[in-house]
Amino acid sequence: MKTIKYIDLFAGIGGMRIALERAAKKMPYDSKCVFTSEIDKYCVDTYQQNFHQNNINRDIAKMKNKEIDLEIKKHHILLAGFPCQPFSIAGVSKKISMGRPHGFEDETQGTLFFDIVRIIRRKLPRMILLENVKNLKSHDKGNTLRVILKILRSYYYVPDPQILNARDFGLPQNRERIYIVGFINRKNKDFVYPKKTKIKTQVGDILEPKPDKKYFISDRLWKGHKDRKERNKKAGKGFGYKIYKSEDEYTRTISSRYYKDGADALIFTNNKNPRKLTPRECARLQGFPEDFIINKSDQRAYMQFGNSVPVNVVERILHEMLLYFYSKQIIKSDTLF
Helix, strand or coil: CCEEEEEEECCCCCHHHHHHHHHHHCCCCEEEEEEEECCCHHHHHHHHHHHCCCCCECCHHHCCHHHHHHHCCCCCEEEECCCCCCCCHHHHHHHHHCCCCCHHHCCCCCCHHHHHHHHHHHHCCCEEEEEEEHHHHCHHHHHHHHHHHHHHCCCCECCCCEEEEHHHHCCCECCEEEEEEEECCCCCCCCCCCCCCCCCCCHHHHCCCCCCHHHECCHHHHHHHHHHHHHHHHCCCCCCCCEECCCCCCECCCCCCHHHHCCCCEECCCCCCCEECCHHHHHHHCCCCCCCCCCCCHHHHHHHHHCCCCHHHHHHHHHHHHHHHHHCCCCCCCCCC
């Protein structure tokens, strides 16, 4: 059986890895991660618990080219959900308000794309899949994305990126993200991103029957939610909490700040106050399997799932990529390299 070798950059807690393993298995191919990079120590802990991988590189930005040559093995697919804060609407607004640079001018995060390019140039994987917030498409009036595509297209066939929504792929969450795919040495330039599934979703699908009482918000927090929403309404702003019932089709996007007050998506209860989603419910909302080991700290778990990719969407993209490349590959069908 063929083995798809891949690297997992900005790995978080492994959402892209799970997606690739699922997609490869459907071919059916084996899959093997040959390099992982993640700088957040709490994400690393969760990743190691679930994938039993100890040799995780903490920061590709600190790797010299010689180290890339020695430490990163030859691979078929490069996966990278590179940091979105420099390009997200919230992230850009916050940085502007603080007088800080954003996008590629953000030296701590915005330039990490060029570290991905360093690896691409030296390893030339057969395929690449990058993920980011949808605002990447319009950031700096579209100039940021144009720079990215110009660089990638000097090595790969890169079709126009697509913004796909988790709610269209069996997950009850309104989560739009931009995806960029690339294929090396392609004569046929006709890749098509996956179409929406016909799977109907509802919030009740991911809810636990008996959540712990600690997830029910206090009277004080509930009053704060209502007061803040009323103030924003008077100021002409649309910000505020949102309550969902089991029969609703999807929630708002779950963000890394969900742990603070749960305002992104509160769940209706028969009690006086609504409740927050539990970490397991957030895992389901993102498409993680039931046996996925969740960080013991609720705060860390919320942050990790809020920053994760919607697994179902990435799986469908990777499945289409594998079908496209290996059914039309220029090289012999019985070899992967």
